[in-house]
Amino acid sequence: MSVIAEYNIETQHYYGVVADEIDLCESDGSARIPMILKRLTGYGRSRFVEYMGWKLQGPLIILTCNEDMIPSNPVGYLLFDTFLTRFQDGPLTVVARLGEIFYRDEVAEASQNTTFVIHPLINVRRILPLGKKGKLIHAHPDFWLLSVYHSGYQSLMKHFKQSYKQRFCPLDVNYSSNDIEVETVEYDTKVSLNATNKPLSFTKHACKLKGHSLEKGISIRMLIYADKLIASDINLLFGLDVTLVQPINGELDRRDALDVVTNTFF
Amino acid sequence: MSVIAEYNIETQHYYGVVADEIDLCESDGSARIPMILKRLTGYGRSRFVEYMGWKLQGPLIILTCNEDMIPSNPVGYLLFDTFLTRFQDGPLTVVARLGEIFYRDEVAEASQNTTFVIHPLINVRRILPLGKKGKLIHAHPDFWLLSVYHSGYQSLMKHFKQSYKQRFCPLDVNYSSNDIEVETVEYDTKVSLNATNKPLSFTKHACKLKGHSLEKGISIRMLIYADKLIASDINLLFGLDVTLVQPINGELDRRDALDVVTNTFF
Amino acid sequence: MSVIAEYNIETQHYYGVVADEIDLCESDGSARIPMILKRLTGYGRSRFVEYMGWKLQGPLIILTCNEDMIPSNPVGYLLFDTFLTRFQDGPLTVVARLGEIFYRDEVAEASQNTTFVIHPLINVRRILPLGKKGKLIHAHPDFWLLSVYHSGYQSLMKHFKQSYKQRFCPLDVNYSSNDIEVETVEYDTKVSLNATNKPLSFTKHACKLKGHSLEKGISIRMLIYADKLIASDINLLFGLDVTLVQPINGELDRRDALDVVTNTFF
Amino acid sequence: MSVIAEYNIETQHYYGVVADEIDLCESDGSARIPMILKRLTGYGRSRFVEYMGWKLQGPLIILTCNEDMIPSNPVGYLLFDTFLTRFQDGPLTVVARLGEIFYRDEVAEASQNTTFVIHPLINVRRILPLGKKGKLIHAHPDFWLLSVYHSGYQSLMKHFKQSYKQRFCPLDVNYSSNDIEVETVEYDTKVSLNATNKPLSFTKHACKLKGHSLEKGISIRMLIYADKLIASDINLLFGLDVTLVQPINGELDRRDALDVVTNTFF
Amino acid sequence: MSVIAEYNIETQHYYGVVADEIDLCESDGSARIPMILKRLTGYGRSRFVEYMGWKLQGPLIILTCNEDMIPSNPVGYLLFDTFLTRFQDGPLTVVARLGEIFYRDEVAEASQNTTFVIHPLINVRRILPLGKKGKLIHAHPDFWLLSVYHSGYQSLMKHFKQSYKQRFCPLDVNYSSNDIEVETVEYDTKVSLNATNKPLSFTKHACKLKGHSLEKGISIRMLIYADKLIASDINLLFGLDVTLVQPINGELDRRDALDVVTNTFF
């Protein structure tokens, strides 16, 4: 319990609902159906997961996947302590024992062997064999698995095996409305809308202009950056350039994109 | 014995017999012929193995294979304990000593070197040399090896060497009947059929429609997910979409598949 | 000696002599000429080696090779024990010291660096340097090296370097006669021939039919499996299918092969 | 604090401002927006970062990235100490705890898995899970991430994933003016301009001549080298050759470049 | 000294001189010029090195190279002993300290990084830095390096860098005369020539027949094997087949080669 305590989400932060995502997440969670959330980066993936952690009152243990991970990362390590070897539970093992939410971020990056160790836990038997300890864990009834990935990597998921994809209930959340975006930025930056509505109104234009001069859309994260930066003494056009234009436009498209910014704001 | 105890399967759960699979498994098991079970994912592989573990009264020690496994995973590790090094038996060694069922899941994923360590155990001499311990184990008369893999990977098995395939008696279990599927879902979800018969009837249609709009069949696992989700307050069409359509259909086929769902249920 | 004791082969089991293999093995063994045995899998490689171990009264220490082996596997490990580091002899070192038979199984799978550590032991000086221990072992006069591989991998052996192949006296054992096969099955299964002669007579037909419908021959191991399975209550045709047909025939050839089985037995 | 103390930048050294780089850096830093600085090698990247460390009064912990780094390099190691295992915080963990500037040099070289461990720290939750310790760190409010790379590797950055680039506010600093270059060299070499203005005036010419005979521009670092070397008794033309011509010209272009040097200085 | 003692070559065995190889080896050895011996496998490489070790009265420390070696193999390991870490000298370090012959076998197989650690020892300064110990060894005046490889790998040597090849005085020993071959076999097998001259006379024929039916020549090692085997009760033609024909002829050439054997001996 002391282990779990620090993973509790105790504060409700603002989250703007897009569609049915909260209902589905609650239903999946209470039925312990493993879930895989697909959403564009910068549009509130972490925010949504944190919100669900608060709503479901489930401590949330995160494991950010990468392709060099080994099974010991989720399952645990053998450590050497005062004259003996002890097994330190990894995050997956902690959750399997104590029964909370195991949140795998960036699952599209996970190495196969860290994916396979999870299978017995989401099979009908819900077990986790600890080979290095010679023990078998029966998952706590509350154990639930929530996976998330950037939908920009959707093509990667096509390479996942059928036996993997079938184990997860997918949730594909669309772009937020502009209203949600405004409210999210306001909540996060705690800056009056007098300052923030400019980048936000720009966003509305930019969305329409996609395909013309802006290679990719502007995410909520970028709007928050812009908002925070504009709140300082920095030159306004320069601030918009480094937060909204440069991160998503190549050298060639940058001039056009800056023209759009200039025409929109000045 | 205390090691083995936790691996006992003490409860009989429902298992719907498809053909001769139980007879063959019993005969193979009593003759100690290594067996390799091929079955589609989501159609009850783990359920069948668990059932056989209960029927044969054999503790079942599982090792989920992956391509990064090393021989120490099945055989065992050298650990450092109070001033000395001790060899901790891996799952294969435990089973070889105590004589129960060694259940290798996802064998089509196993690395070659974890496969070769098993050969001396299923040769005529039935031995297991523990190189790191400098010892030789003669397998317990009850030692039996049961391997399982997803038949979607059948092409992978073609790459297995002749000397490997020949060591196993294969068991290829077909699709279950709709009756078995209904009973399995009922048993697992403990929900009245009033709710569940809808997805099940849809399945019957979907099977006929294969090749038209649904890329792959709908497994029992997916039906259970659907059933559990529908039992909650979630929108019915949405619930069917995320459990029965999205996991097995690409972006392009999804609209067609959803039409099938709509026409079938509403 | 206590180390070696457990590797003694104390029982004479049945072995059916094919040609000159025992004479050559005895001559090579007494002259300490390293030997490499090539035989099809399932036709009695382990059985022959065990028999020779009994006949030569030499404890037999096995090392099953694989491509991920490192030199420490045959030579030995540094272990940490009560306040000091001790070198645990690997199987090759034990044999070099005490002078018995070192039996390398599946040598065609061995990594090159585990092959090179053996060279000084079969050179004129017959030494084994233990780099990690800073010691040099002069091989016991009785040290002898016996290597075995599945002749299905013969093409692999062509890639072995000239300096490697030249160090071994090769022994290529042909198929056994049907009489030997019958006797081997009888000995192993301890079942009356009334039951076993059916699969054996089938074998005689199958051998003639090679190229027509059966991709590869049926080995003794497969006959033993068939025999044991038929001794149970299993359906006869089903039992023959899983033991004699499926392991060596692809999906396409299986129907033809089953017809052969049916015509032969019923 | 004692850990951090040695990372304080206590002396203000000369830094010649090119454009808005200090304003943006201050604004980004106070808003904790992760920043990525792109500048040609040899034109004052380290100098600028050191200057900002002094100006923001933030201890600066550097991690020079390379493609062989593993997550333990930034996050920390398990060490064995008097009878127990202790976790030694890596530089990223120290900064996350104590809240200062984490300066990643040469980020274009970083391996992906050392990049992914940073993501949770620059997400909305600003956390760092220490898997090997079983702990979760909530970042200090002052934690700020500053990344730097040689703009000659700009093409490499194009391969960075969208979800990575979007997390950073970019800063692209142009060439310094000649005046700044003169002042930087003077400050660093502490040699009177009587000696240094020669290479500097050469630089002015060289800049104009780019594309004619000098493959790449001459950086401030090279001017400082030239200046220091000329201050010794070395032959002047030889000194200019090894510091200004050879490092950036191939064998073929060297003669032309030397002619430029000769014509300029003599 | 106690370390070195076991590496002394105390017995003079027969070695048949081919040309100037002993003179050159003695001259090189007394001048400490590193030497590289190229000779076909099976024609007495080890025999020659052992002979020189006896003649030069230099203990001979062997390291058989392979491509997976790491610098610790020749240089040494850090070991953990009663409460401290101690550096165990590897074979190269022992020789550098005590000043004897370091004999690298199969150098054409050596990994580059085990080759580079030797360079400082054969440069003008003759030093060996022990990085893990933080020490520098000045080579004993008697330190000498003798490298050997199978001349069948001569093409491999072409890939060695110029800076490597130039550091060694090469010695290329041709085929032995038939007289030497006879005497070597006699000495080794201690069998009367009545038995051995048959394979030897066959060799003379075989040499002339190269290109016709025998792919490669028959080495002294093979003749010794043949001789030892014929001394037993084995069938003569069979014995010649397995020792002289099979090891160096493919399946296709074997029949022709056997005809040659038959015509020659019977």
Add this chain to the structure above:
Amino acid sequence: MSVIAEYNIETQHYYGVVADEIDLCESDGSARIPMILKRLTGYGRSRFVEYMGWKLQGPLIILTCNEDMIPSNPVGYLLFDTFLTRFQDGPLTVVARLGEIFYRDEVAEASQNTTFVIHPLINVRRILPLGKKGKLIHAHPDFWLLSVYHSGYQSLMKHFKQSYKQRFCPLDVNYSSNDIEVETVEYDTKVSLNATNKPLSFTKHACKLKGHSLEKGISIRMLIYADKLIASDINLLFGLDVTLVQPINGELDRRDALDVVTNTFF
């Protein structure tokens, strides 16, 4: 200090100055400008570096680079000692602390990650972060970096990144004059010129004949080998063949080259 003592160069050996190399090295060294020396192998690279070590009175710590090196090789290791873990400084760390010459031999072979750890030490801040120790070292004012590589690998250097090459003052030393070569050989071999002038005069001819029959030039190292060998009783032509002809000529060119030798000397 006791660590450094053994790295002092206390004896002045003969070094024949080719051009300005000593002046440049002294100027670079006193200005602490990192230097990279390019010279053909066998023409006195180590000799020159040793000479400079003596002249600059700087202890010289060598690290011979190779592509498998890891950052721990130059920076240092964590060792386990009486109940605790201690960091043993690697050669780079020793030099950074105590302020002497760090001599990287064969830098063209270095792996990238051992190259990047040096960058902060030769930047304006001259620091070395010890990640595993959690400490930061400010380089001693006398720290100086001298890198050397065989100019035959010049093409390799072209692949070095601009940010790397620009950090070093290059020194390209030409072939020595024949006089220097004679004096070097005389000094090293301590043999009267009556014996040595023959190979030396041959060298003069060989230089003229390059392109005709001798693939590459004959280095001073080879002349010293020739000289030492001729001083023994070895056949003169044979001695010249193995020291001057074989190491640098392929099988095809060797006959021509030998003719040149014969015509020159006899």
